[in-house]
Amino acid sequence: MSSAPELPRPIPRPAAAATPLDGTRIIDFSHFIAGPMATMQLADMGADVIKIEKLGGGDDFRRFQPERNGLGAPFLWTNRNKRSIALDLRKPEGLDIALDLIRDADVVVENFSTGVMAGFGLDYATLAERHPDLIYCSISAYGRHGPSAHRLGFDPVVQAECGFMSLTGYEGMEPLRSGPAILDIGTAMMASNAILGGLMARHHTGRGQLVDVALFDVSLIMTGFHAMNYLVSGNMPVRSGNTSTDSAPTGVFHANDGPFYITCASDQIFRRLATDVLDRSDLVDNPDYQKSVDRVPNRANLGKILESIFVTRSREEWLEKMSNAGVPAGAVRALNEVYASAEIADRHLATEIAHPVNGTIPNLTSPFHFSETPVVDPVAAPLVGQHTTEILQELPGYPEEKIAELMSSKVIG
Numbered sequence: 534m535s536s537a538p539e540l541p542r543p544i545p546r547p548a549a550a551a552t553p554l555d556g557t558r559i560i561d562f563s564h565f566i567a568g569p570m571a572t573m574q575l576a577d578m579g580a581d582v583i584k585i586e587k588l589g590g591g592d593d594f595r596r597f598q599p600e601r602n603g604l605g606a607p608f609l610w611t612n613r614n615k616r617s618i619a620l621d622l623r624k625p626e627g628l629d630i631a632l633d634l635i636r637d638a639d640v641v642v643e644n645f646s647t648g649v650m651a652g653f654g655l656d657y658a659t660l661a662e663r664h665p666d667l668i669y670c671s672i673s674a675y676g677r678h679g680p681s682a683h684r685l686g687f688d689p690v691v692q693a694e695c696g697f698m699s700l701t702g703y704e705g706m707e708p709l710r711s712g713p714a715i716l717d718i719g720t721a722m723m724a725s726n727a728i729l730g731g732l733m734a735r736h737h738t739g740r741g742q743l744v745d746v747a748l749f750d751v752s753l754i755m756t757g758f759h760a761m762n763y764l765v766s767g768n769m770p771v772r773s774g775n776t777s778t779d780s781a782p783t784g785v786f787h788a789n790d791g792p793f794y795i796t797c798a799s800d801q802i803f804r805r806l807a808t809d810v811l812d813r814s815d816l817v818d819n820p821d822y823q824k825s826v827d828r829v830p831n832r833a834n835l836g837k838i839l840e841s842i843f844v845t846r847s848r849e850e851w852l853e854k855m856s857n858a859g860v861p862a863g864a865v866r867a868l869n870e871v872y873a874s875a876e877i878a879d880r881h882l883a884t885e886i887a888h889p890v891n892g893t894i895p896n897l898t899s900p901f902h903f904s905e906t907p908v909v910d911p912v913a914a915p916l917v918g919q920h921t922t923e924i925l926q927e928l929p930g931y932p933e934e935k936i937a938e939l940m941s942s943k944v945i946g
Contacts, residue, residue: 538872540885540895546907552579553906557732559640560585560631561615562655564592566688566714567748568644568672569611570721575640575728576614577899577908583634583924584617584915588946591619591917602890604914609894612914618925619918619946622653626944633928635660635667640728644672647682657743667741668731672724676747686748688714695752700759703774720751780825781832782806782839785865788848792865795855800825802860809858810851811842888913918946 557580561572569584569592576582586592592612597605618634620627631653635641641660643650650656650671657669671677674686689710692698697716698708724746731744753760759770770778775794777783782803783796797803800823807816816822816838821831828835843851848864855862864870877883881898888894899908925931925945939945 540883543884551906554578554580558638560634560638562643565594566717567720571724572642574725582615584615586619588619588621609914614912616920617915618921624944640668642670670728670744672746674748677745688717691748702772704772716748716752719755720748723751781828786843788851789844791848793848795862805858806860810854886911921945
């Protein structure tokens with residue numbers, strides 16, 4: 534049975550340093566991946582993110598496997614640095630609490646099915662009448678208007694519909710979805726960017742606005758230059774697996790002890806590979822391989838030549854030679870190799886942080902590295918309702934006896 538790696542503790546940030554989003558409050562009604570990951574990025578930058586969860590189980594993503602003492606690893610991945618309050622929004626008192634929280638908030642984020650928030654009176658149009666400076670980010674699969682606005686959708690479904698899967702895998706085989714939830718992650722990044730844009734616009738205009746972000750819309754951007762190539766030429770892209778349709782040699786090659794990946798995206802890089810790494814200047818002189826437009830149709834033959842050379846040495850030897858020569862290449866790694874790598878250790882990209890139930894849990898570090906306003910020190914994803922009392926005590930009109938009454942009547946938890 535494999536075991537998880539031992540991880541270091543995070544390096545504490547300077548105590549006196551400000552954060553990029555000091556003083557910003559976000560009320561987060563979102564669940565699963567895209568919404569929670571967007572708000573987590575903002576929480577990392579210092580926003581006070583209050584996660585609204587249903588009584589009892591909270592966010593359904595909490596129960597996704599693998600679990601440790603009832604805590605799903607996927608949930609821990611997307612909910613760092615937040616506070617949780619558990620409410621029953623079906624009860625008037627619970628809805629009143631949500632409205633009280635929104636009253637002093639800068640941002641609301643939600644990713645329910647179309648119409649759910651309106652059913653509670655928590656849609657943008659209703660809230661904007663009371664809070665014209667509110668930034669309201671609505672995340673969905675297909676957008677809040679249009680022929681598919683009513684449809685449910687998850688990352689792999691949208692991957693199929695947007696053409697993403699048609700670009701992945703090898704020609705003649707069934708299209709493939711990506712392993713990670715890449716459209717959810719991309720949508721989270723777009724949503725957090727859009728929220729920051731809304732906050733900046735409010736700084737200039739004094740007004741809030743609705744920010745509508747959809748997985749399908751983001752997916753079209755993420756099909757990349759393949760989409761633009763089709764729109765410009767009318768030619769359908771051909772799936773090429775690990776190779777490239779516009780550069781060669783590009784793909785997976787094998788040393789005598791493991792695979793690595795090379796990208797020769799220009800003639801200059803290929804020249805360095807042939808002459809400085811392989812000592813095969815004859816390849817550069819061969820008319821079949823001189824230019825990229827020559828190498829692409831002849832990549833199969835070129836690949837056989839390169840494979841016969843690469844199997845003569847170790848992967849480490851080849852990678853060192855290519856690094857010295859300025860040829861982009863890297864080992865094809867499994868996750869256990871990734872998290873044992875020097876890159877992870879040097880930049881503290883995976884750490885171990887405290888957790889109230891499990892003692893410690895792994896943490897994937899924020900990728901933001903600010904020189905003057907560093908991200909906050911990581912705090913593990915909250916338990917359901919972990920901060921309910923704390924949050925209510927910060928609001929006017931919620932003395933201890935009222936909080937106790939709300940608890941006993943199962944309005945909060």
